[in-house]
Amino acid sequence: MTPEAAFAALAAARDVVAGCSPKDVVWRSGKVTLYRYRPLAPARADQGVRRVPLLIVYALVNRPYMMDLQEDRSLIRGLLGAGEDVYLIDWGYPDGADRYTTLADYVESQLHGCVRWILDARRLASLTLLGVCQGGVLSLCYAALHPENVRNLITMVTPVDFHTSKDLLSKWARRIDVAALVAQGNVAGDTLNQLFLSLMPFRLTQQKYVDLLSGGAERARIENFMRVEQWIFDSPDQAAVAFGEFVRWCYQENRLVKNQLELGGRHVDLRTLAVPVLNLMGKRDHLVPPESSAALRYAIASKDYTALEFDLGHIGMYVSSRAQREVPAAIAGWLAAR
Amino acid sequence: MENDSWRHWRAFTALMTPAFAVASRPGLASEPGFAPWISAGEGFADAARRFVEAANGSFGAGTGGPVPRAAGQADRSAAALDAARRFADALREQFANFRMPWNPGSAARDPFGAAGAPSVAYAPALGATREHQQRAERLADAWRGMDEAQTRLQRLWSDALQEAANGFAHDLAGKPPASHDPAALREVYDRWIEAAETAYARTASSETFCQALADFVNASSAWRKEQQASIEHWAKQFDLPTRSEVNSLVQRLKAVETALAAALAAAPAARTREAPVARESAGAREAAGARKSTGIRKSASVRKSTSKKPAKSKR
Numbered sequence: 146m147t148p149e150a151a152f153a154a155l156a157a158a159r160d161v162v163a164g165c166s167p168k169d170v171v172w173r174s175g176k177v178t179l180y181r182y183r184p185l186a187p188a189r190a191d192q193g194v195r196r197v198p199l200l201i202v203y204a205l206v207n208r209p210y211m212m213d214l215q216e217d218r219s220l221i222r223g224l225l226g227a228g229e230d231v232y233l234i235d236w237g238y239p240d241g242a243d244r245y246t247t248l249a250d251y252v253e254s255q256l257h258g259c260v261r262w263i264l265d266a267r268r269l270a271s272l273t274l275l276g277v278c279q280g281g282v283l284s285l286c287y288a289a290l291h292p293e294n295v296r297n298l299i300t301m302v303t304p305v306d307f308h309t310s311k312d313l314l315s316k317w318a319r320r321i322d323v324a325a326l327v328a329q330g331n332v333a334g335d336t337l338n339q340l341f342l343s344l345m346p347f348r349l350t351q352q353k354y355v356d357l358l359s360g361g362a363e364r365a366r367i368e369n370f371m372r373v374e375q376w377i378f379d380s381p382d383q384a385a386v387a388f389g390e391f392v393r394w395c396y397q398e399n400r401l402v403k404n405q406l407e408l409g410g411r412h413v414d415l416r417t418l419a420v421p422v423l424n425l426m427g428k429r430d431h432l433v434p435p436e437s438s439a440a441l442r443y444a445i446a447s448k449d450y451t452a453l454e455f456d457l458g459h460i461g462m463y464v465s466s467r468a469q470r471e472v473p474a475a476i477a478g479w480l481a482a483r
Numbered sequence: 484m485e486n487d488s489w490r491h492w493r494a495f496t497a498l499m500t501p502a503f504a505v506a507s508r509p510g511l512a513s514e515p516g517f518a519p520w521i522s523a524g525e526g527f528a529d530a531a532r533r534f535v536e537a538a539n540g541s542f543g544a545g546t547g548g549p550v551p552r553a554a555g556q557a558d559r560s561a562a563a564l565d566a567a568r569r570f571a572d573a574l575r576e577q578f579a580n581f582r583m584p585w586n587p588g589s590a591a592r593d594p595f596g597a598a599g600a601p602s603v604a605y606a607p608a609l610g611a612t613r614e615h616q617q618r619a620e621r622l623a624d625a626w627r628g629m630d631e632a633q634t635r636l637q638r639l640w641s642d643a644l645q646e647a648a649n650g651f652a653h654d655l656a657g658k659p660p661a662s663h664d665p666a667a668l669r670e671v672y673d674r675w676i677e678a679a680e681t682a683y684a685r686t687a688s689s690e691t692f693c694q695a696l697a698d699f700v701n702a703s704s705a706w707r708k709e710q711q712a713s714i715e716h717w718a719k720q721f722d723l724p725t726r727s728e729v730n731s732l733v734q735r736l737k738a739v740e741t742a743l744a745a746a747l748a749a750a751p752a753a754r755t756r757e758a759p760v761a762r763e764s765a766g767a768r769e770a771a772g773a774r775k776s777t778g779i780r781k782s783a784s785v786r787k788s789t790s791k792k793p794a795k796s797k798r
Contacts, residue, residue, distance in 0.1 A: 347680050359669065
């Protein structure tokens with residue numbers, strides 16, 4: 146691709162829109178929005194009664210549209226194609242008014258509000274939670290605090306043991322004065338972007354752009370790149386108190402796997418967590434090493450535990466073509482057996 | 484990629500960033516503000532050129548084909564490794580000493596110079612200006628602390644670059660590029676990235692680096708704190724709302740919300756939910772009726788028993 150062709154292709158793709166599957170807003174509270182995705186096709190008669198809803202709990206640190214980036218790169222579309230009834234929480238963009246929002250607020254008020262709304266709406270006792278990355282931690286906390294509302298729990302690239310040897314982010318975080326960091330307000334999304342880029346600076350700030358220019362100028366390829374690029378740098382600011390709690394309790398003190406975490410005065414007792422659990426990990430995940438996720442096996446009481454490791458990186462778990470083939474099918478297959 | 488990857492990359496970045504083109508305009512070197520960068524750039528380019536020339540003499544010819552291993556190959560390899568070492572040293576020194584010209588300690592306006600920060604002799608803080616003077620001193624101290632922490636961190640970064648360059652040279656010596664065609668050049672580039680990431684990962688996971696990074700973040704927090712205090716002081720002079728005042732209001736509002744939620748939870752009959760938004764789905768509308776019903780949820784024990792069945796209809 147010549148420089149002129151690259152420039153023209155990137156200019157043409159600058160306004161690409163991420164997110165492809167039709168969805169409806171079904172509930173809002175503060176900055177939180179709960180979406181329900183429309184089925185790809187009407188339910189067949191042999192599918193019987195409607196399925197247990199699946200609620201995706203995304204991380205606070207990025208935007209959830211990564212789960213539905215474009216038609217051929219959409220975990221949600223894959224789940225819809227498998228007949229799942231998919232809901233998604235969008236946490237919104239916290240601002241200065243949210244600086245005192247706590248992790249307990251996110252779990253006990255906002256996540257719980259979404260779950261209660263779905264269960265009431267669908268006249269069900271419980272649903273399936275699919276927690277992604279940090280959202281997996283929130284889901285684990287919720288499932289431990291409200292097991293009666295959770296029928297199945299799926300964790301995807303979710304850190305559990307924050308002190309594994311390959312966890313560079315954790316090593317960096319341990320000596321930081323978190324109280325001082327968040328005393329000046331929310332933590333900027335730009336700051337987190339720099340942090341994440343610093344994990345593999347040569348690949349993430351140079352090589353991937355050389356890769357981009359090394360390929361052809363096909364519109365689909367360039368647009369795909371631009372959507373991922375948009376997602377990577379569309380990072381919400383982090384509510385100061387919740388961010389401070391997460392870093393201190395998880396990255397510094399490793400309370401989750403030590404079973405010492407409390408939210409809102411209640412013990413998040415993972416050892417009582419007995420619901421069926423599917424744990425999805427990326428073998429080449431540089432943000433959440435698979436060892437960190439795998440620690441879940443010994444932290445919970447569930448007898449029905451399945452771990453699947455894919456030969457993918459953190460982002461590849463959502464958007465790689467291999468993930469499209471394997472991940473939704475694995476989730477749907479696991480759910481079908483329960 | 485075309486043959487001349489470097490030329491293409493520069494052309495592309497020139498298109499993407501007009502500043503690249505501006506920086507290459509003749510005459511800018513004479514401006515003191517740009518001189519250190521241009522000088523550093525020339526130093527880097529010189530070291531890189533010598534390395535590439537030595538590497539070409541050792542690892543491959545510029546004719547596009549592999550070089551036969553001649554009698555003087557050992558000498559040329561040694562020369563190439565020496566050039567690589569000098570290149571690595573140049574990289575290290577360039578980045579280790581870099582300072583933004585507006586930082587304390589850059590009084591000489593030479594961002595690559597090693598000039599130390601001038602010591603600031605603080606006058607005794609007396610009289611009506613005492614608080615203002617001390618506030619300014621705290622801000623300057625915090626800035627200096629952040630600058631020093633950044634310098635320590637940069638030194639480690641430059642160590643990683645040095646190690647990366649050495650590693651890359653040894654990698655090239657062990658497996659010279661077969662040719663200079665685009666595919667081979669691309670492979671060399673990927674090997675450089677691999678060497679750089681490997682060296683950086685080793686440095687970045689070291690105790691020294693973790694401490695230096697934490698020191699920098701903590702020093703930045705201290706500087707932001709002093710900066711905010713200073714801004715709030717001036718905001719008050721103009722009767723502008725300050726962040727502290729807004730924080731106080733947010734905390735009070737949150738306390739009210741918490742008390743309200745507790746009161747609603749204690750009185751389930753009075754519990755209200757936020758209304759579904761207008762564009763709710765069919766399922767959501769269905770839910771509106773469901774919420775009016777009671778006793779429709781299964782107990783935990785029932786759920787447990789049904790969960791054991793691979794119920795096709797309810798899964």
